[in-house]
Amino acid sequence: MAAAMIRDLIGSLQAALGALGRYALFGARLAIETPRALLRFRLVVEQVYNTGALSLVIIMLSGLFVGMVLGLQGFDLLERFGSEESLGTAAALGLLKELSPVITALLFAGRAGTALASELGLMRATDQFAAIEMMAVDPVRRIVMPRFLGGVISMPLLAAIFSMIGLYGAQLVGVQLMGVDQGQFWSQMRGAVEHGDVMEGVLKSVVFGIACSLVAVYEGYHSLPTAEGVGRATTRTVVISSVSVLLLDYMLTAVML
Amino acid sequence: MRQTRAIELGTGLFVLLGFAALFFLVTQITSREFGLGSGGYRLTASFDQVGGLKTGAPISMSGVTVGRVESIAYDFGEYRARVTLRIDPQYDRIPDDSDASILTAGLLGGQYVAIGAGASETFFRDGDRMQFTQSAIVLENLISKFLFSKAAEQQPADQAAQESNP
Numbered sequence: 001m002a003a004a005m006i007r008d009l010i011g012s013l014q015a016a017l018g019a020l021g022r023y024a025l026f027g028a029r030l031a032i033e034t035p036r037a038l039l040r041f042r043l044v045v046e047q048v049y050n051t052g053a054l055s056l057v058i059i060m061l062s063g064l065f066v067g068m069v070l071g072l073q074g075f076d077l078l079e080r081f082g083s084e085e086s087l088g089t090a091a092a093l094g095l096l097k098e099l100s101p102v103i104t105a106l107l108f109a110g111r112a113g114t115a116l117a118s119e120l121g122l123m124r125a126t127d128q129f130a131a132i133e134m135m136a137v138d139p140v141r142r143i144v145m146p147r148f149l150g151g152v153i154s155m156p157l158l159a160a161i162f163s164m165i166g167l168y169g170a171q172l173v174g175v176q177l178m179g180v181d182q183g184q185f186w187s188q189m190r191g192a193v194e195h196g197d198v199m200e201g202v203l204k205s206v207v208f209g210i211a212c213s214l215v216a217v218y219e220g221y222h223s224l225p226t227a228e229g230v231g232r233a234t235t236r237t238v239v240i241s242s243v244s245v246l247l248l249d250y251m252l253t254a255v256m257l
Numbered sequence: 258m259r260q261t262r263a264i265e266l267g268t269g270l271f272v273l274l275g276f277a278a279l280f281f282l283v284t285q286i287t288s289r290e291f292g293l294g295s296g297g298y299r300l301t302a303s304f305d306q307v308g309g310l311k312t313g314a315p316i317s318m319s320g321v322t323v324g325r326v327e328s329i330a331y332d333f334g335e336y337r338a339r340v341t342l343r344i345d346p347q348y349d350r351i352p353d354d355s356d357a358s359i360l361t362a363g364l365l366g367g368q369y370v371a372i373g374a375g376a377s378e379t380f381f382r383d384g385d386r387m388q389f390t391q392s393a394i395v396l397e398n399l400i401s402k403f404l405f406s407k408a409a410e411q412q413p414a415d416q417a418a419q420e421s422n423p
Contacts, residue, residue, distance in 0.1 A: 021420075045268050049271070052268070056271060056274070157272060157276070160282060188367070191313070194288050
C-alpha cells in the first residue's frame with residue numbers, strides 16, 4: 001500500500017519534471033528561431049493582429065472597470081486617513097506595477113491563448129502539420145513561431161493600454177464622482193511615480209507575454225490529435241498560464257522591490 | 258488582398274495605440290517633464306535643512322506656482338544645501354529681498370518652496386542668490402522641542418508641589 005503510494009508519487013514527480021523539461025526545450029527552440037522568424041515579418045504582423053488587435057476591446061473594457069473600482073476602493077481607503085489626494089498615486093502605482101500586467105495576462109490567456117491553442121490543436125488533429133512537413137517546411141518555423149512572437153509583441157502593448165485606460169477610469173470616479181481635486185490627483189501622481197515603476201510594469205508584462213504565449217503554442221502544438229485533445233489543450237492553456245503568471249508575478253515582485 | 262490590407266491597418270492601429278499608451282505612461286505620469294524645464298531664469302538659495310524637498314517640486318508665491326526646483330546639491334563651501342530654483346519667465350518681477358522657505362503641503366503632502374515677496378524696488382535676475390531662507394521643519398526636532406518645553410514646565414510645578422507639603 002505504502003509502496004504503491006510512493007511509486008505513484010515518484011511517477012507523478014517524474015511526469016512533472018518531464019513536462020518542465022519539455023517546456024524548457026521547446027522554449028529554447030523558439031528562442032533560437034526568433035531572429036529568423038522576425039525576418040518573415042508579415043506572418044508576425046498577422047498574428048499581432050490576431051492576438052493583440054482583436055483583444056483590444058476586452059482589454060480596454062476591463063481596464064476601464066478595474067480603474068473605476070480602484071478609484072472607488074482607493075478613495076474609500078484613503079479618505080479614512082484624510083489623504084484622498086494621494087488617490088492618483090495609489091491608482092497609478094497599483095495599476096502600473098501589479099494590476100495591469102497581471103489582469104492583462106489573465107485576459108490574454110483567456111482570449112488569445114485559447115484561440116492559439118485550439119487553432120494549433122485543430123491543425124494537429126487534422127494532420128496539417130504532417131502535410132506541412134511533407135512539403136519540407138518546418139511547422140514550428142512557419143506556424144508556431146509567428147504566433148508565439150505575435151503574443152510576445154502584443155502583451156506589453158496591451159498592458160500599457162490597460163494602464164492608461166485604467167488611470168482614466170480611476171480619474172473618472174475619483175475626480176468626477178468623489179470630488180478629489182483634479183490637479184492634486186495628477187500632480188501627486190507625477191511626484192511619486194518614477195520611470196522605474198513604469199519599467200517594472202513593462203518588464204512584468206514582457207515576461208508574462210512570453211510565458212502565456214509559450215504555454216499556448218506548446219499546448220496547442222503538442223495536443224492529442226482528437227477532438228477531446230483540442231479541448232484539453234485549451235483548458236490546460238488557461239490553467240497553466242494563469243497559475244504560472246501568478247507565480248511569476250510573485251517572484252518578479254520579490255526580485256524588483 | 259483586401260483582407261490583408263485590413264489586417265495590416267488594424268495591426269498598425271493597435272501598435273500605434275500601444276506605443277502611445279507607453280509614451281503616455283512614461284511622460285505624463287512620471288515626474289520628469291520633457292521640454293518644459295528649460296525656459297525662465299534661475300536663482301539659488303542655501304538652506305540648513307531641505308528635508309524631503311525633491312527636484313521638480315513646485316515653487317509658489319501666495320499659492321501660485323511660479324517655477325520648479327531644478328537641482329539640489331550640497332555646497333561644501335558653506336556646508337549647507339544649495340537649491341537651484343527655476344522661475345518661469347513671466348514672473349520676472351520678484352523683489353531681490355524676497356525670502357524662500359521650504360513648506361509642506363498638507364500633512365502627508367510633498368514639500369515645496371514658498372517665496373514671500375519683499376519690498377525692494379529692484380528685481381531678481383538670472384543667477385542671483387536669495388539671501389533670506391528658512392529651512393524645512395523636521396518633525397522630530399519639533400517634537401523634541403515640544404517635549405523639552407513640556408518637561409521644563411513640569412519641573413517648576415513639581416518643585417512647587419514639593420515645597421508646599423514637606
